[in-house]
Amino acid sequence: MEQLKNIGRELAIGSQGSSKEFLELVKAIGEAKSKAEEERLVMEEIEMLKKKIVEPDVPRKRMKEYIVRLVYVEMLGHDASFGYIQAVKMTHDDNLLLKRTGYLAVTLFLNEDHDLIILIINTIQKDLRSDNYLVCCAALTAVCKLINEETIPAVLPQVVELLGHQKEAVRKKAVMALHRFHQRSPATVADVISKLSMKIMHDVDPSVMSACLCVLFDLISADANSYRHLTNSYVCILKQVVEHRLPKQYNYHNAPAPFIQIKLLKILALLGTGDKGASNNMYNVLGDVLKKAEPSGNIGNALIYECISTITAIHPNSKLLESAAAQTSRFLKSESHNLKYMGIDALGRIIKINPDFAEEHQLAVIDCLEDPDDTLKRKTLELLYKMTKSSNVEVIVDRMICYMKTLTDSHYKTDIASRCIELAERFAPSNQWFIQTMNQVFEHAGDLVPPKVAHDLMRLIAEGAGEEDEDADSELRSSAVESYLQILVEPKLPSLLLQVICWVLGEYGTADGTHSAAYIIERLCDVAEAHPGDDVVKGYAISAITKVCSFEIAAGKKVHLIPECQAFIDELSASHSTDLQQRAYELQALFAFDSSVVGAVLPFDGSADDIEVDQSLPFLNHYVKSMLSKGAKPYIPANERQAATTLASQHVESYVSSHSLRFDPYEKPQMPIMALTPVTTLQSDDQSIDISQKATQVFQPSFDADTPSSEATRLRLEGVQRKWGRPSYNNNSASSSAGAERSTNGASNGLDIEKASGGKQGIVPQEPKYVSDRNKQPEISAEKQKLAASLFGGVTSKADSSVRSSGRSQKQASTNRHVGTAKRMQTVDPVDSRAQASLPAATAPPDLLDFGEEEVAIAASSKDPMKDLEGLFDNTGSVPSSQPTAPVTNLPNIDLMSLYDSDLGLGSGLVSSIRVPDMIPENLPNNDSGDRLTVLDGLVTTSGAVAGPKVQGETSASSAIKKGPSLESSLEKHARSRQVGVTPTGPHPDLFKDLLK
């Protein structure tokens, strides 16, 4: 039986009119076992097409096939530009299928700035004027992809004209073309849109209206205020959609026009943001959407999620928020990962309004966090990022770093590293913790962190808490030095971290006396040696060595350079980098000075001192005077000098700009201005203490040109300081800050602390709730609870009240659920089975479509003409017969219409936008014939009775589907695919597998 079916499929699949070549190509590509084999096939195909496509007099149908093959070539990743021109030519064809294929190929091949597009504009213009509405549609589809800002004016008038076309399909596409123009260049269509918005936006056809919503969404997101007066209209439309006032064909699995609902909800969210009045008007309809959406299927949940988004965006309403919270709970408790994901997102939105809500779901959140599903984990981290506070920062950042360690993709790593840094800077409970965290971030993502972060870190270590508490500062520094000496053992460290390490070791390595200078120097030499290619690190290392040596000399000790260090200095003295050379020579020069000079040049802990540079350099006055008296030119400040030279050079510029030869002689070279150079000469000439002290100030920045000591003077860190510093530290509860002192390593300590601080308030009162949860989740590990406590415990400052409220909302949730199930019980079975069938797992007879559109099912079983007749009969009566499946029935529809009319009186003109009377099922055959046509497909003979769309005289559309599973039509079809040997029994049965099963 299975085999018979396959043979039928085989017969059916071969396409009419396709050449054997094409079938063989498809077969070969379909059966290619590897990417490499596919690649080879495509290369062969390119060679062949290159020859064939330029042959004279290729039949048009054959050319269409070539173009589809070109599409294949590009789709499989190769350039097909040699054939673009043929695709452009095909758009001129009179045959609609060929024309549309041409347009399709062009839109796939060319971007909107391609040169060839200019050749199509004319064709598009012609096609937009066509009498055949399908030609107009094809051209409009192409317009949406091909027209750029410059070519908009060429087609705009015609597109505007088509907005009034009698065919709704054309109007819809014209609106979308306008949407495209608006995206490309809002200015060019602003007039049109403002003039026409009232008219086109209120189209009676639901699909045109849906297209208009796309335009409106863009307009409203750009400027919500100008559209606030329309809020009521959108509310009315949404109400009608929710109440099933649209024709049934717009339903999707019983949800009435879900994509229109979603667009409207997004628009309402924009309009209601920060507008209490507008929000007030929405509350009812939002409640309706929530109530009517079926929570059993994806689409219902999509609507519910969108509703939550809207509810949390607009001016809050406690009742709606409560139901939104209940729905979010349902998402989070669901088994489906998709729903959990949506739940986490929704939770993120709700806690913006009500932060306490998170507690109720702490365990669900932690489950998501620990889930092996990467997407879910990342989404949860995003949520945690949003809810970070100083009380839970340690745990959250620790989690993020753990996750970061597992990542290989630099894109995400950068992302998460910058988040860690941001959180650490904002909420760090202590400087020690901050340094530890930063070290971890640097260690694992060092190359991806901006250098500024490193400089901030160095500055923090240098300045400490920013208060006059020297003990704390030096303790901080010592711990930093210790941690860096430990880290240095790691084999591979990022450059940026090494720079920080070198700098810190140089400044503070010997400060507390635990490590000898020789030891520190040795370690620094190791660093430099381990990174032979990294000049920046070498520079930091040699500067650090210089500092360590100078502190020793200043302290009156003799410095014995170990041989490694000497070798390092020698190497740098001969370096290609002048910067490294200079640093090496400076270090060597240092040994020539006595302790007092060295101490003045490189004072201990000098990095934190502000260097005041007196720009007028008063100590040079004497020298300048004497030079002037000897006849030197007086110094002219740079800006004055420039003003003078620009005046002089104006005529020169005019020459330059005219690109002609200059015939006037060059100006005489001027004497170098004496006063510009004295600083360096003085430094080397004069070594008196007085001057060298001044020189330190000049000397140090130039010496450490790119080290943080000078960098720090330029950083503006006032805000950051406050965040790191005492104030936020003191704000924490006493126990947590005490714990934080102890904490050196985020995770485990963090847990303890939080248990200490948050536990007393947060955990204990919540115990009963866990118990109630335990019915579902039998065992919650203690570790998880701890984690939950540390994440959420801090939130419960008013633990009692929040627990009470959360308990209440839980009750609410359960009653809601109860109502929901009860309601579902009432609805007739088919609804459920349909929704169920949308799951891939659903079992169904193999031949029938399992998603249960009766029409298709009938068409599929149309082997027996009698059955077809029955099907037809059934279907003409299908309006009543299908009633039970939809909550809305035809009869009440009339009642509703009167309601609707009264609505019309109240609301604005927009209410008339959905002229439901025109499309209630009785009138269906005139408007929407597709479903019926499908049904009638099997019945070849009697089809004339049904009036198809009266377009261009092509009345009988009964045989519109050429290919289908029906035996009759299958037999009529080409069996070429079989000839070339694509068979379901072949090596690739996958190709024949029904997708919908």
Place this chain on the structure above:
Amino acid sequence: MTIRFVLLVNKQGQTRLAQYYEYLTIEERRALEGEIVRKCLSRSDSQCSFIEHRNHKVVYRRYASLFFLVGVDGDENELAILEFIHCLVETMDRYFGNVCELDIMFHLEKAHFILEEMVMNGCVVEINKSNILTPIQLMDKNS
């Protein structure tokens, strides 16, 4: 609120249909398709149907041997896109009759036409199956 691309790729990572709503060069497309498919293949059925890839969010659904992948921007409703995919498959199924991978390969342009009717400028504009299929069926009849 935009769809950036729709991709049909089979288990072997071979592209069966590709429609981009934002222009990418062939090389960029190749790289993107390869990376995304690799990610999707590594996931189990119980994991969620969304992945983040660079600055895209990708919603995917598997039908038999074929992955339907839709790249969207950050504000898109993922569940709705998941159902959009199903609607696309249903529509193809109605048009082709028990659609399978080979149908799409033999009638690549038709599959594209169906998609063109459903999505314009990256927005879902039509899910009404008769509205989607009528123009294509009329065109078939006339040529």
